[in-house]
Amino acid sequence: MRGTGRDPRALSHEQWIVKVRMLGNGRRIQVPADQSKWEKLRENDRVKVSYRRGKYTGTVWAAEIE
Structure with a gap:
């Protein structure tokens, strides 16, 4: 959307991101x-x-907290 103040990639709702460190390998992911x-x-x-x-x-794809 050229010329507008709105970013087309932005979501219309707030995102709540949890940064998780895996115990097995120490890798960090955002969930x-x-x-x-x-x-x-x-x-x-x-x-x-x-x-x-x-x-x-x-x-890592489609991570979610159970």
Whole structure:
């Protein structure tokens, strides 16, 4: 949308992102969460995360807190 003040990639709602460090390999990923889950979490809490991993590069896709 050229010439407008609106970014077409921006979402119309707020995003609540939880930064998670995996215990097994120390890798850090960003997991979207709803506001109520985000507010309940504290630093160093343990959460269970389900995700899909890419075949060749190991990229994490579709991560979510269970």
